[in-house]
Amino acid sequence: MSDTALIRAVRMLGVILLAVLGAIGLSTPAGAVTGPTPTVVLVHGAFADSSGWRDVAATLREDGFGVQTFDNPLRGPAYDSGLLRKQLASISGPIVLVGHSYGGMVITNTHDDDVVANVYIAAFAPERGEFVQGLLNPITYPGSRLLPPALQLKVVDDPTVPGGKNLDGYIAEPYFRDIFAQDVSAATAADMFAHQKSAALVANLEPSGDASWTTVPSWYLVSRQDRVIPPALQRFMASRAAPGHTSEIDASHASLVSQPDAVSAIIRQAATA
Known part of the structure; x- marks a missing residue:
């Protein structure tokens, strides 16, 4: 049998199977994907790691999606997006990129022909030439509490830069929950810290380099109680990157942890659009 004939036969078997399932009263589970299933790649931001996506990833897998996380180095948009592109190259089929916080900088700078949607979760969605500290301009968009003494600096080993040392920022423990995740339990915040x-x-x-959202359909979920990226700044970025695809929830910056169902829902929306 030729390859073309084999493909036609497989497609016909699929049609027959769906007809049989319909005849006996079975249907596809709610939220499941019936077309080519995108792989969802979850990109964490600063002051977090991929464990924050745990509940979101579990829900998406239950819905039938392939899910991967990206261990974001948090070294800079160009370097981080370069590593992400290498990971995407190993994925077959359509891809949905999801970025939280600084992870939005990374997905904005990631250009891959297989990416069919971007999803920003309380994330930076810059235009070319914009940068995190410039977007967090307290005069234009006041409200961020990501300032000293909560934000502290330390010297770290970093093989990606000349000299092997870098200056990193982190949120000090006494301030972490109040700034980053005020709507999760103390135990959950301690685990996140x-x-x-x-x-x-x-x-x-x-x-930032050229913005991928200029060519890739994008969605944005605003956190109304965000104390890291002011909600007004999120709405501004969403108005450019995701017009018509913007939702809001009453959540902290860490909405992926405090409201994983809402975050999963907008990812599902983008993946099935």
């Missing part, structure tokens, strides 16, 4: 990854200071100052 234990998984915190520091971010290179220069990552906040490195300008």
